[in-house]
Amino acid sequence: MKKIIIANWKMQLSFKDSLILAKELKRKIKETKNEVVVCPGFLALASVANILKGSVLLSGAQNCALKNRGALTGETSPATLSELGVEYVIIGHSERRLILKEDADLINAKIKSALAAKLIPIVCVGETLNERELGQTKKVLLAQVKSALKDINIKNSSGFIIAYEPLWAIGTGEPIIPLEAETIHIFLKAEVAKILGKKIRIAYGGSVNGNNAAQFLKEKNIDGLLIGGASLNVNEFTSIVKL
Numbered sequence: 001m002k003k004i005i006i007a008n009w010k011m012q013l014s015f016k017d018s019l020i021l022a023k024e025l026k027r028k029i030k031e032t033k034n035e036v037v038v039c040p041g042f043l044a045l046a047s048v049a050n051i052l053k054g055s056v057l058l059s060g061a062q063n064c065a066l067k068n069r070g071a072l073t074g075e076t077s078p079a080t081l082s083e084l085g086v087e088y089v090i091i092g093h094s095e096r097r098l099i100l101k102e103d104a105d106l107i108n109a110k111i112k113s114a115l116a117a118k119l120i121p122i123v124c125v126g127e128t129l130n131e132r133e134l135g136q137t138k139k140v141l142l143a144q145v146k147s148a149l150k151d152i153n154i155k156n157s158s159g160f161i162i163a164y165e166p167l168w169a170i171g172t173g174e175p176i177i178p179l180e181a182e183t184i185h186i187f188l189k190a191e192v193a194k195i196l197g198k199k200i201r202i203a204y205g206g207s208v209n210g211n212n213a214a215q216f217l218k219e220k221n222i223d224g225l226l227i228g229g230a231s232l233n234v235n236e237f238t239s240i241v242k243l
Contacts, residue, residue: 001157001158001201001223002033002034002035003033003034003035003217003223003224003225004034004035004036004037004161004201004203004223004224004225005034005035005036005037005224005225005227005240005241006036006037006039006060006088006090006122006163006203006205006224006225006226006227007036007037007038007039007227007231007237008039008062008090008093008205008226008227008228008231009021009038009039009040009041009062009231009232010041010062010095010228011041012229012232013040013041013044013232015041015043015044015047018040018041018044018047018048019044019047019048019051021232021234022038022040022044022047022048022051022052023051024234025038025052025057025234025237025238026051026052026055026057028234028235028238029055029056029057029238029241029242030055030056031056032056032241032242034224034241034243035058035224036056036057036058036241037057037058037059037060037087037088037122038052038057038058038059038060038231039059039060039061039062039088039090040062041062042061042062042063042076045059045061045081045084045086046084049084049085049086050085053085058087058088059084059085059086059087059088060086060087060088060089060090060122061076061081061086061088061089061090061119062089062090062093063076063089063090063091063093063096063110064076064077064078064081064089064091064110064113064114064117064119065077065078065110065113066106066109066110066113067109067113068080068113068116068117077117078110078113078114078116078117078119079116079117081117081119082117082118082119086119087119087120088119088120088121088122088161089114089119089120089121089122090122090124090163090226091107091110091111091114091121091122091123091124092107092110092123092124092125092144092148093124093165094124094126094165094167094170098167104144104147104148105147107123107147107148108147108148108149108150108151108152111123111148111149111152112151112152115152115154115159115160120158120159120160120161121160121161122161122162122163122203122226123148123160123161123162123163124162124163124165124205124226125141125144125145125148125162125163125164125165125188126141126144126164126165126166126167126170126206127140127141127166127167127168128140128167128168129167129168132166132168137166137184138184138187141164141184141187141188141191142191145162145188145191145192145195146195149192149195149196152195152196153196154196154198154200156198157198157199157200157201158201160196160200160201161200161201161202161203161223161224162188162192162200162201162202162203163202163203163204163205163226164181164184164185164188164202164203164204164205165204165205165206165226166206169206169207170205170206170207170228171207171228171229172206172207173207174207175206175207175208175212175216176204176206178212178215178216178218178219178222179219181204181216181219181222182219182220182221182222185202185204185219185221185222185223186221188202189202189221201223201224202221202222202223203222203223203224203225203226204216204222204224204225204226205225205226205227205228208225208226208227208228208230208240209227209229209230209236209240210230210236210239210240213225213227213230213240213243214243217243225240227240
């Protein structure tokens with residue numbers, strides 16, 4: 001199965017700069033052995049999806065609503081994302097959990113609505129520095145995985161992704177040691193397989209850049225990368241995609 005490289009642009013770019021970056025990535029990345037997903041901000045999503053059409057780059061969204069239709073002011077329907085050509089959606093990112101107070105039930109509902117719209121969820125899990133120091137990493141991750149996957153069924157292994165993002169590594173410039181990440185990925189794969197009855201891809205995210213990406217990708221059980229800041233630099237992101 002291909003490794004997956006996911007660009008999460010967060011809310012870092014203007015509409016104009018999003019289009020410029022999308023065009024540059026399409027121009028520079030003509031082929032890749034990896035699966036590459038670009039997740040721009042919502043206002044640029046339709047335009048970026050149109051730019052990427054026909055290229056090796058796939059479209060993703062940074063979030064979605066908990067149902068496909070309804071009175072949810074300001075939310076974005078997974079079904080509408082699918083209409084735009086979006087194939088992937090990030091759900092439960094730590095910034096949404098911490099800043100916007102998204103809880104386990106909401107994340108689970110979003111996963112179900114994404115699957116109903118035939119989107120591939122990229123579900124984020126991760127522990128805080130305090131939880132890590134207390135030796136609670138596996139306990140915390142297992143609780144997050146169990147709540148996220150409650151009553152979830154998937155048809156094939158390629159239709160679901162988990163992204164392990166230790167909160168203490170996101171945006172700090174201090175990623176986890178690749179071998180330690182590999183150990184956690186082995187644990188997560190085993191636990192997820194028990195719940196879903198299938199092995200799925202598990203990516204790593206947290207201060208990934210052009211200098212350390214190869215070290216993570218060479219690990220057998222790290223199936224890809226979720227990249228923040230480095231995905232905003234066309235040359236750096238291109239170098240990662242071409243590893």
